[in-house]
Amino acid sequence: MAEYDFIFKPFEEMTPEDYARVGFKSGLEVHQQLLTEKKLFCHCPAGKYQSNYNAEILRHMRPTLSELGEYDGTALMEFKTKKDIIYRIHYDTVCTYEMDDTPPFIINDQALDIALEVGMLFNAYIVDELHIARKQYLDGSIPTGFQRTAITCVGGKIPYKDRFINLIQMSIEEDSCREVSDVGHKRIYITDRLGMPLIETVTYPEMKTPQEVAEVNNILRRLVRSTGKVRTGIGAGREDVNVSVTGGTRIEIKGVPNIKRIPLLTYNEAMRQWNLLRLRESLKEKGITPDTFSAEYKDVTKLLRKTHYSPIGNSVKNGGKVNCVIVKGFAGYLKWQTQTDTYFSKEISDRVRVIACLTTLPNIIHSDSRSENISSSEWHAIRKHLGCTSDDVAIVVWGADQDAETGAKEIIIRCKEATIGIPSETRQALRDGTNGFERILPGPERMYPDTDLPPVPITSERLLAIRNQMPEQIWKREERYTSMGVPADLVPDLAVSKFAQIFDFAVSELKINPKVAATAIIQYPKRLKRMGFRPVLTNEVFNTIFSALASNKILKEAIFYILLDFAKEGRIVEALFPRPCTNEEITGRINAELIVLKRIEMYNPDKKADLFLGMVMNELRGRADVNVVKKMIEEKLSGAN
């Protein structure tokens, strides 16, 4: 297996060359909620979250045909799982539209405008006519069984390092429900988030290392935020990450809540695919291929009727059934490592959990495992009953009659897939950086035109109006700010700040020093936050301050104190701004502080001047120029000496 002789190193030791060796490729699907007043297809308020509810609705989902007359694989899988889906609804956040008891209203124009604006920022091609599609989701996360979604633009690119990352497309779509729980055959959702507008930006798989994925995601995130028209906070931006390696399959890791977790998640997925390919090669060497693969299952309930192993014992007592699957030649393979501290048995257990709804773990036991479960005589009896040799593996699954049946069949399906390669799946990001099976990856078959809504032509007048108020792209802004002399640590934040326009106005019209303006807009609010204040700053606040500064009514040193007062009082009154003080006042203050200074024991006397300056400036509360005070202090101290 020369091609697959590379062994994954620990995360920290992997080099870009190592990722190139396995053919690591990754693309992103970045979801971003839009800052609108209302939802996308109805008039419910957007962005209002609450976990309490007034009523519940019960639904089931059935697969339907796609426009091209085919069933979607995921759809059939979800139907196999036969879940009761419960929606919790609150009157304040959900109307009969989200309940799927009223047809959609026309698309929210405010949301569409924002989506088009972001498309333009990406230099993408805006579609001439928007076609709203239904994307099937049979997991119940949307009560209709589909998400209304439409492509707003195709193409586009963003600069990254010395190259560009190309975008495939961007869509506008309605957000789904939040899952409350999923146990056995019952899944519960809360519906407050349902229907909120979001955009999904899809890149080509052009990222070559896990770190690149996170970095590109950051750029995308910052670009959309630079509009000031998207939501921020927990859950407002979520990403799906697609990963593949040479010979592998595009696997989608869903619902990554935090960009920082992307590197480890993508590393583990690449490792999983690579190790599954190595597993396939090892099986091939043993002569196990899709054609020779052999497995069967039998009911072994009778053999385990008296077992002391309580998960099975309790299930049997409750009328459950126990099936045992024998997979020929698979001995040892369930211990094959797939991800960090994760083994092939987990791939099987995950499938059983999702497809057969056997959600209480452990849901399988197997003969490769050395952990305590059923007794060795019980194992012996089972193996004998099924004719299991030392070369084979026995996997036991238990539960309600139908579930144990589905479970056994699914175990065989997953084992056989190991001889083929990497099954197309969407996988769920887990806390430890690994991922677990979520569902079979849906294909284009699940798309269906929305017959409830007509296409929406995008007029050139509309695009022009959007273009006229569109912000500059962040990479252009960053370049400009840097050349102006804005400190490097403030540039990235300023480029996405909603006060970027105020900054430009202050610098170009009011002739404020760029460093001063940037510090006021970016640095001071952070300092206030550290002090425990969270003032709601507005354009007006900064306008008032910068105007006062421009007309020399205040010194730049006063800005922080004005913001501090605003944070405390919640209002901005120009008449109360700290006025510059006279040299006499400064001298008076220096003399007063000198008395205090003399009482302070200094560990490092060299710092004395700095400490003294700080003390005086603090007392003057921004009413004096720091350089002037510094000079006066130096004179005073040297004179005193």
Add this chain to the structure above:
Amino acid sequence: MDEKELFKGYSEITLEVLKKFNALVWSDVDVSTNDGSFYSGIILPRSETADKLHLVVKMSTGYNIGIRAEKISNITVKGRKVANYKIPEKDFPYDKHKPRVKLFGTGGTIASRLDYRTGAVIPAFSPGELYGSVPELADYCNLETVKLYGVFSENMGPEQWIGTAKAIAAEIESGVQGIVIGHGTDTMHHTAAILSFMIQNSPVPIVMVGSQRSSDRPSSDAALNLIHSVKAAAESDIAEVQVCMFGPTSDMYGLLHRGTRVRKMHSSYRSTFRTLGDIPLAMINREKITPLRNDYHKRRSDKDFKLLPYFEERVGMVYYYPNMMPDMIDSMVEKGYKGIVIAGTGLGHVNKPLYPALKRAKEAGVAVYMTVQTLWGYVQMYVYETGREMMELGVVPTANMLPEVAYMKLCWALGQTSDLNEVKQIMLTPVNGEITEREPSNGYLVLQGGIPEVEEFISKYRK
């Protein structure tokens, strides 16, 4: 194939562009445009109601987009794949121990497929298709289907009603154990009413069913409604014309409503059908049928039913409003209408200026009947002087008959006789519950949201 089919839905500039590059619908193409954009995908037929400026392409991701035809600089055709939109058909299994049920299709979305010309869903079904999409049906019966009509429910009319009644009669004669009628929901209660009058004393269940969410969507109520209706037709002891639709909006149980007391009450809710002024016949789920009353017509093995396929088309209905002018009535009389049903205010009133018109209607021999637009409650024309005056003008109160039911019944009565006394006799003699002697207090229940005890109830039981 004709050109219309090959360039389905396209005309004017879009058609010119497609022809120029020899790109038929369903072609797999690369499209280049003047603004530098590039699209790859399949050309879809266009809805005829959409504008003539855009070409629709389904991209490999499954999404559709519209491209302005005037900016297209080139189309390269790479292949062609005509969509074969078909519900997987499987032979409906035969089980000699199961009852024979007939499903008549009249239209509606109980089973449907997509129509590219209009972008809307159109009905389609056969036992094989139904089995392919709702295999549970085979648990209850041996299903046979006949497509009687393919019309949206608003286009149902006398021809379809009479035809359906006759088809039902023939099936009963042939010994079927139950009948299901797939029907659009908008006028399902009109059809249920007229069939209740045309087919009397049926020995088997006649169950009307439809769906509020079309069956092309995963959350559709179609499959469950169909399962319930087939179960009712196959197993129920209730041998009446009834409507079988969702009880709550949740996928929990259906209700069987008496055909003369049911009405569609919400434009889009799943639980839109309600029995008014009375309670439903039964609750139904996959496992069992739970009668809510015992005064229904029981299933029998004889064939002593009556077929009365009569209908007079010159009958109108007037939804009274304040400020109504007498010419509204006069015009119908002048046009030779034979009957008028009025949905009056309150207990059954219209304004005084209409009286002369009512008098002229009486003199012209037009049958005028009064119902209430409150839907619940009786017409009571003795309480106020105005009511009595109107009765003297020949207006006949119809007790608690629902306006639509009274309308269908008057058409049916006038179809049998033009003797107004006989018509009155027919109208006021209940066939099957369209007039009841008493209204139980739980026959009027429109729970008022917001009230603590109602909210408590809603939070406790799934809607």
